[in-house]
Amino acid sequence: MKGFSDEGDIPRRDLISLNKVPEALYTCTATELWQHLNGPTLLHLSGKEDTPLFLTILLHGNEHTGFEALKLILNRYRNKQFPRPLIIFIGNIAAAKANTRTLSNQIDFNRCWPGTPHKTSKEAAIMAKVTSYVQSQRPFASVDIHNNTGKNPHYGCINRLEPAYIHLAKLFAKDIVYFERPLGVQSAALASICPAVTIECGRIGESAINEETAAYIDRLLNLKELPTNLPSPDEFTLLQTISIIKLPEDASFSFNGTAADFILRPDLDELNFQKLSPGASLGVRCSKSQKQLEILSAIQDQPPQDIIEYKDNEVRLKQTAIPAMLTLDTNAIRSDCLGYLMQEINERGAPLK
Numbered sequence: 429m430k431g432f433s434d435e436g437d438i439p440r441r442d443l444i445s446l447n448k449v450p451e452a453l454y455t456c457t458a459t460e461l462w463q464h465l466n467g468p469t470l471l472h473l474s475g476k477e478d479t480p481l482f483l484t485i486l487l488h489g490n491e492h493t494g495f496e497a498l499k500l501i502l503n504r505y506r507n508k509q510f511p512r513p514l515i516i517f518i519g520n521i522a523a524a525k526a527n528t529r530t531l532s533n534q535i536d537f538n539r540c541w542p543g544t545p546h547k548t549s550k551e552a553a554i555m556a557k558v559t560s561y562v563q564s565q566r567p568f569a570s571v572d573i574h575n576n577t578g579k580n581p582h583y584g585c586i587n588r589l590e591p592a593y594i595h596l597a598k599l600f601a602k603d604i605v606y607f608e609r610p611l612g613v614q615s616a617a618l619a620s621i622c623p624a625v626t627i628e629c630g631r632i633g634e635s636a637i638n639e640e641t642a643a644y645i646d647r648l649l650n651l652k653e654l655p656t657n658l659p660s661p662d663e664f665t666l667l668q669t670i671s672i673i674k675l676p677e678d679a680s681f682s683f684n685g686t687a688a689d690f691i692l693r694p695d696l697d698e699l700n701f702q703k704l705s706p707g708a709s710l711g712v713r714c715s716k717s718q719k720q721l722e723i724l725s726a727i728q729d730q731p732p733q734d735i736i737e738y739k740d741n742e743v744r745l746k747q748t749a750i751p752a753m754l755t756l757d758t759n760a761i762r763s764d765c766l767g768y769l770m771q772e773i774n775e776r777g778a779p780l781k
């Protein structure tokens with residue numbers, strides 16, 4: 429069968445390669461995985477059809493839905509052949525042990541795929557090996573599974589506006605986000621190989637989403653092909669990430685009204701996926717502070733948009749925008765960002781009026 433020789437092409441110190449499901453994987457939790465897998469692991473399981481489905485899970489160690497859904501699938505097909513081969517990359521097992529997104533001495537496992545600015549990192553070397561192996565297997569599609577910390581609907585993210593990519597995302601959820609930044613993410617790297625999607629499964633601990641994600645994977649395992657024509661416009665909503673909002677490192681913030689540079693709305697994450705008008709408030713800035721939220725452009729070759737104003741100490745939007753992934757989670761804010769701003773687009777990438 430296709431896959432690795434006993435020695436493997438890949439040094440085991442960096443990347444473990446397996447052709448069989450270790451027994452513990454049917455039952456253990458994400459935080460226990462380190463007891464059974466001594467590092468990032470690529471699992472290649474055989475199936476009836478030729479073209480494999482590629483899944484990545486636990487690129488962020490505290491986002492467990494991918495692993496929980498995988499366990500449901502592994503148990504469902506135990507002692508049965510998969511309809512098509514399944515290649516699974518189980519990413520940051522060390523961070524999963526600590527139940528955290530990324531360890532402080534690591535590069536974020538979803539910022540170091542080919543195209544990353546962190547080219548010389550050891551994490552980038554691992555992801556480059558995984559990518560080239562998966563490419564050699566001619567995958568049918570790629571799905572990277574995540575959770576987020578704020579209140580968000582479930583949605584799929586794509587890096588190409590092509591029918592197969594839109595279909596792949598739409599099979600998971602109606603809301604589809606197209607993005608070009610940040611760089612070095614799995615779905616952007618895989619997009620040059622096959623239809624690829626990042627699925628955002630909401631907050632962990634909602635058990636229905638584990639089943640829903642397993643059902644999505646099962647559907648892809650059994651799908652003959654992805655349609656090459658666009659779904660009808662009422663079947664999906666396409667959004668583009670235009671800005672990334674960061675808190676400056678030296679700025680303090682609170683959500684409970686405590687004095688800080690930025691006193692943000694306690695219900696900030698309720699704004700996610702709502703269309704906000706110019707003037708919508710994200711919170712207030714301390715009258716003595718001159719600090720500004722950092723706005724990065726999420727669109728290639730475009731300068732950051734002048735999208736936030738500070739009027740009478742209020743932090744307000746200057747134009748219509750739809751937030752995503754706004755979070756109240758201090759860790760997520762400090763290690764990644766406060767959230768994103770999006771606009772609605774058509775399938776050619778043009779903003780909708």
Ligand SMILES: [Zn+2]
Nearest residue numbers: 488491574575
């Ligand atoms: Zn994530």
